[in-house]
Amino acid sequence: MQLFYAPGACSMGIHVLLEEIGKPYELSKLDIRGGENHRPPFSELNPKGKVPTLVRDDGSVVTEYPVIAYHLAKANPEAGLLPKSDEAKLRAAEAIDYCVATIHMQGFARMFRPSNYNPDEAGHDAVKAQGREMAEKGFAIMDKALAGKQWVAGDYSIADSALFYVAFWGGKRVGMTLPPNVGAHLDRMLARPAVQRMLEQEGISV
Ligand SMILES: N[C@@H](CCC(=O)N[C@@H](CS)C(=O)NCC(=O)O)C(=O)O
Structure with a gap:
């Protein structure tokens, strides 16, 4: 699992969830002020040019904060990040x-x-x-x-x-x-x- 993030951006929230889950993952920093997110190779991975971007172990890419958060919580039930009722x-x-x-x-x-x-x-x-x-x-x-x-x-x-x-x-x-x-x-x-x-x-x- 790999998280593309920019320091202090909304990706902070997903980064927190990965830390709560506590499993190994790779952090990849992007310079969004410098436009690195809109240039290859990142723009080929996520043409939306946005962080947070999650790359799963099978290479598939998940974007959009609410979806990444839900996916992480669902895939890691032991972390208890999804409400019960x-x-x-x-x-x-x-x-x-x-x-x-x-x-x-x-x-x-x-x-x-x-x-x-x-x-x-x-x-x-x-x-x-x-x-x-x-x-x-x-x-x-x-x-x-x-x-x-x-x-x-x-x-x-x-x-x-x-x-x-x-x-x-x-x-x-x-x-x-x-x-x-x-x-x-x-x-x-x-x-x-x-x-x-x-x-x-x-x-x-x-
Ligand atoms: N709808 C997206 C919004 C993500 C977003 O706006 N990310 C900002 C950082 S907080 C970004 O990547 N901006 C870079 C740009 O638009 O160039 C989500 O829910 O993940």
């Missing part, structure tokens, strides 16, 4: 989709890549502000979902690593004040040995 599985999937498709791809994508939304540099501050508002709304929704709970879907699961990477960007990278339950969840995640190993391996300081 159908209702908790549904809530975990709902939270993952919201963190990835809305908080990340709608909110942070505008903050990190405003030129994808407006080629005119004069409009970039407005795009970033809109993205921040979207992410803040997302964190407020996740805060309610976490009320009275340690983890998103009951026991610790793949949903927690999805919330982790967006909350990490919010709280530790762009200086947002996270709502209390999301902030406490981030602290709980940062205390996990798997998260600490991931941060060390990616060379990220908190």
